[in-house]
Every structure is written in C-alpha cells, then in structure tokens.
Amino acid sequence: MLWTGYTPQQSLVGKANADDKIFVTAVYPSAEDDVITSPYNSVLAMRELTNHADCVLPIENQALVDIVNKITQAAPTTKTGKRVYTAGAGAGSALADSALSAGSGGVAGSAAEEKPFDKMNNLVANLLLNMTSSARFEGSLNVDLNEITMNLVPFPRMHYLVASQTPLYCTADVRLPPRRLDQMFSDAFASDHQMLKADPKHSLYLACALMVRGKVELSDIRRNIDRLKPNLHFVHWNEEGWKTGLCSVAPVGQPYSLLTLANNTCVHNTFSAVRDRFTKLFRRKAECGVLMASLEHNPPGIPRYSSLEQIMGRPAVVEPRLNVVY
Secondary structure (H helix, E strand, O other): OEEEEHHHHHHHHHHOOOOOOEEEEEEEEOOEEEEEEHHOOOOOOOHHHHHOOOEEEEEEHHHHHHHHHHHHHHHOOOOOOOOOOOOOOOOOOOOOOOOOOOOOOOOOOOOOHOOOOHHHHHHHHHHHHHHHHHHHHHOEOOOOOOHHHHHHHHOOOOOOOOEEOOOOOOOHHHHHOOOOOOOHHHHHHOOEEEEOOOOOOHOEEEEEEEEEEEOOHHHHHHHHHHHHHHHEEOHHOHHHHHHHEEEEEOOOOOOOEEEEEEOOHHHHHHHHHHHHHHHHHOOOOOOOOOHHHHHHHEEEEEEEEHHHHHHOOOOOOOOOOOOOOO
C-alpha cells in the first residue's frame, strides 16, 4: 500500500491492514516555511510514521524548490517566435514524468492548465512511478516493494529512505543533451538531486537500492557500483548492501532513468532541525500531552542514526572465522 501523504488527525497509517506494506511519502517543511505550526505537524506525524509505516520517503520542500530552480535556469532564454519558458521549465519537462507527458494522459497538462506546485508535485509523482515500475512493466531484474523493506531496513523503526532520481527533465522540452549512462549514476549521488536537503556521500550508508529503467545492462550497473563505491561510506557490517533493479521499459522521451533509495544516517540532520524548530515554538506555548508524547517518539532515529554515523572511519572489528573440523 502506498500513502502519498499523511494527515495526523485521521490516523490513516494506524488503520491500515496489518498485511499491507505501507510506503509513505512524507513532506517536511523548509526552514522558512510560511506555515508557522509546520514543526508541530511534522512531529505529530512522525510518531505514527515511525510506529506504523514500513518505509518512509522523506521529501523536503526546499529540496524540491531548489530542483525546480535548477531546471528553470537550464531552460532556453526568451526569443521571439520560439518556444520559451517564462516561469520555469515547460509543462511536461523536467518536473513532469516523461512517461506521462502532456497530450498523452499525463500528469503535466498544458502550460495554460499549470497550477501552483505542479512542478514540485510531479517530481514526487515521478519518484513513485519509478519505484513501482517493476510492478507495471517487464524487466530482467524486477524489484518487488517487499524487497525494498527487506533489503534496506536493517533495524525496526529505522525505515526512512533518502530518495534521488535522474534525469530530472525531459530532453525534448528543456533541450539539454542527454546524460551519459555513467554520468547518470554520478548525478544520482549528488546532493542537488536528492529529495532531501542532505548529502549522503558525507554520511554513513546502511543500505542502498539502485532502480534502473531502460536499455541498461547488468554489467553497466555493476561497473558503476564498483566505480562509486570507494567514495561512499558503508557501515562495516553491510559493505555489500546494494539492491539493484532493472526494468526494461524506460520513461517516454528518455533512454534510461535511475532512482536511488538509500538508508543513510544523514536523515538525522533533518529530524534534528524539525525538533529544534518544534522546541522553539513549544517553549512559548502551554504544555500539551499529545505534543509531548509525539516529541518523545520523534525522532527515534536521531540517536540511532547518530551513533551509527560515529563509527564512520573507525576500523572494523574483525571477528575470527569459524573453523570446521571434520
């Protein structure tokens, strides 16, 4: 089961069927959010997400804004008689799923129909489309949603995955040359492609999934893992913690695409920032039992992720191997 949003008052996650796998895209406010009480909302939601969800994909508003601005800057300049983008990349471009582009029943629509936040919402829609592509199309190495929780969540309640995807645009609209295959893998691990304002390359990986779509060989995936691995810090007890998926059907208008899902200790920075903003508000308000209970549950991952990140750089403890005597 996929929840694409969460309302604490409705307790939707807690009422789901026990047999369902609950994947939630939780949107976190930016530091300069226009909703004053947004830290309260985040803390209240965190309690339910931590206790009931199987996998949470945290998405930060500021990260989406930065991606939209990045694509806007890459759009063509205004010229008479030519297609222009006055308010960012055109509909069906970087910020709309190429597989569902305008005119083909897509999520983008025409420029005249574009609504506020469409571009940001389409980024999240692309994430879900890429994550579920194996359930909808054929592939030589399809990944079931159950495999994501099985391979990327080593400890209970530490099920917050940092998502990144590339390319972020449709080359037909933004008119940028397509990225080379190896460059696509490098982009996926760059901080400006993350759905969270964080840099996983400078934190500790617990596990990582690469979900590829298009005409890509398994040898290409293996080669890029070997190329990127020396620059990534994996926890010593799961240094080979990679999960790979390959769907044969690429998004329309793109030769291939890549979605990465990483269980990384960098998420504790986002949790800590939300908690700090919550505390500033709470100090000026009367004590509330519901908020206090939520604060205790939020974020259980802070000490756990922080303690794991502290072991980064330490030599791994080598345990003696078992000798079998015949």
